Amino acid sequence: MPPRTLIRNGLLVTAADESYTDVLVEDGRVVALAEKGSAVAEGWSAETVLDATGKYVIPGGVDGHTHMEMPFGGTYASDTFETGTRAAAWGGTTTIVDFVVQSVGHTLREGLDAWHAKAEGNCAVDYGFHMILADVNEDTLKEMDLLVDEGVTSFKMFMAYPGVFYSDDGRILRAMQRAAGNGGLAMMHAENGLAIDVLVEQALARGERDPRHHGEVRKVLLEAEATHRAIQLARVAGAPLYVVHVSADEALAEIATARDHGLPVFGETCPQYLFLSTDNLAEPGFEGAKYVCSTPLRPREHQAALWRGLRTDDLQVVSTDHCPFCFSGQKDLGRGDFSKIPNGMPGVENRMDLLHQAVVDGHLTRRRWIDIACAAPARMFGLYPKKGTIAPGADADIVLYDPTAVQTVSAATHHMNVDYSAYEGRELAGRVDTVLSRGEVILDQREFKGRAGHGRFTPRGLCQYLDHPAGG
Ligand code: URP
Ligand code: ZN
Ligand code: ZN
Numbered sequence: 001m002p003p004r005t006l007i008r009n010g011l012l013v014t015a016a017d018e019s020y021t022d023v024l025v026e027d028g029r030v031v032a033l034a035e036k037g038s039a040v041a042e043g044w045s046a047e048t049v050l051d052a053t054g055k056y057v058i059p060g061g062v063d064g065h066t067h068m069e070m071p072f073g074g075t076y077a078s079d080t081f082e083t084g085t086r087a088a089a090w091g092g093t094t095t096i097v098d099f100v101v102q103s104v105g106h107t108l109r110e111g112l113d114a115w116h117a118k119a120e121g122n123c124a125v126d127y128g129f130h131m132i133l134a135d136v137n138e139d140t141l142k143e144m145d146l147l148v149d150e151g152v153t154s155f156k157m158f159m160a161y162p163g164v165f166y167s168d169d170g171r172i173l174r175a176m177q178r179a180a181g182n183g184g185l186a187m188m189h190a191e192n193g194l195a196i197d198v199l200v201e202q203a204l205a206r207g208e209r210d211p212r213h214h215g216e217v218r219k220v221l222l223e224a225e226a227t228h229r230a231i232q233l234a235r236v237a238g239a240p241l242y243v244v245h246v247s248a249d250e251a252l253a254e255i256a257t258a259r260d261h262g263l264p265v266f267g268e269t270c271p272q273y274l275f276l277s278t279d280n281l282a283e284p285g286f287e288g289a290k291y292v293c294s295t296p297l298r299p300r301e302h303q304a305a306l307w308r309g310l311r312t313d314d315l316q317v318v319s320t321d322h323c324p325f326c327f328s329g330q331k332d333l334g335r336g337d338f339s340k341i342p343n344g345m346p347g348v349e350n351r352m353d354l355l356h357q358a359v360v361d362g363h364l365t366r367r368r369w370i371d372i373a374c375a376a377p378a379r380m381f382g383l384y385p386k387k388g389t390i391a392p393g394a395d396a397d398i399v400l401y402d403p404t405a406v407q408t409v410s411a412a413t414h415h416m417n418v419d420y421s422a423y424e425g426r427e428l429a430g431r432v433d434t435v436l437s438r439g440e441v442i443l444d445q446r447e448f449k450g451r452a453g454h455g456r457f458t459p460r461g462l463c464q465y466l467d468h469p470a471g472g
Pocket of ligand 1: 067189245292293294295321323343344345
């Protein structure tokens with residue numbers, strides 16, 4: 001008989017329920033749930049028994065937006081699949097969905113093959129892929145159908161970064177039409193990049209070169225305008241739309257209006273927009289470079305709207321947009337010119353803990369915490385109920401979470417391959433204690449037991465927030 005693990009005495013929390021429930025795991029999957037203490041009566045036996053007294057037993061986190069080893073601004077995101085997925089495990093995330101980059105002039109297949117080569121044999125937790133469309137043309141449109149069949153069912157486009165990832169409205173419309181036909185999910189980086197580039201040029205000409213100007217030129221109105229435009233293009237195409245890294249109240253309002261009209265429009269925000277602000281971008285000297293990402297951090301007044309959006313389900317998902325660059329040697333590229341600072345921030349290890357803080361502070365219920373961090377991303381990206389919940393048949397991706405622990409976040413103790421923490425010195429209530437990935441204990445009471453190569457590529461189905469035609 002395959003080895004069994006019994007998790008006893010914990011408070012099981014899923015997006016739907018919370019109750020004191022024991023969990024039986026066999027052969028990498030959850031096989032049974034029973035009221036706490038009833039394992040003996042049920043006749044359960046197990047080689048490994050984990051005592052979860054005083055702990056939450058929650059699904060492993062699903063981080064739907066990461067960039068391991070991503071090329072950007074003349075350098076590469078500093079976490080490899082090995083270091084980044086190990087850090088994810090430490091932070092209670094057992095599945096990531098990373099973005100494959102199609103480079104201009106190359107096929108989607110070339111991009112996908114390159115990403116498989118980087119990830120295979122190196123990951124500590126399971127992983128899937130989205131595809132970044134940098135070059136929409138007749139061939140790549142056809143390739144989109146093939147990718148959907150291979151479990152790469154979502155496609156990110158950029159209204160920002162002209163000359164790099166940018167797609168014009170015509171290309172966006174064509175790709176959305178294709179997604180409408182093949183069941184894929186269009187994902188949008190919604191910022192008006194052409195207008196932003198004008199403002200960048202003008203700011204630099206005025207001698208405004210510090211990191212804080214990154215936030216000033218990437219205006220809220222240009223995020224809101226692009227969000228509105230993306231929604232209208234998706235309507236014309238008859239396609240669903242997922243807006244990534246929503247940072248501004250006015251952009252969220254566009255999504256909320258669309259949803260009020262019954263449109264299949266979804267939104268994601270990230271911890272940095274909930275916990276950090278333009279105050280960080282304005283830190284003295286070059287410190288603000290640590291917080292340069294796009295969409296940019298906003299004045300802290302936007303945070304209340306984002307929390308509200310998470311409560312009202314106008315935003316469904318919190319992902320990290322983990323895209324780390326070291327302060328020394330990488331962020332440095334933009335000293336004296338903010339437009340050359342590589343865009344992106346670390347966070348894959350911190351997401352579950354930061355969001356637990358919102359439970360402690362009363363912004364979210366425990367179940368909503370699990371919904372936005374586990375269940376909703378799993379549904380959004382076609383992984384549910386294999387991932388994102390604890391139920392018979394689900395992969396045994398399970399976290400024992402200690403809500404009473406107190407931790408201080410620091411680059412000195414984190415596991416991401418980056419030389420700073422965006423949350424340095426922050427004291428957080430709660431900490432991941434033990435993590436199972438497909439039934440294997442990969443973090444055992446804060447001792448790492450995982451290995452590169454345990455994590456598997458996980459083909460995804462279609463977005464489960466939508467009705468798809470038969471066969472979809
Ligand atoms: O600044 C960011 N977000 N870097 C990663 C690329 C992207 O736009 O998601
Ligand atoms: Zn983006
Ligand atoms: Zn991103």
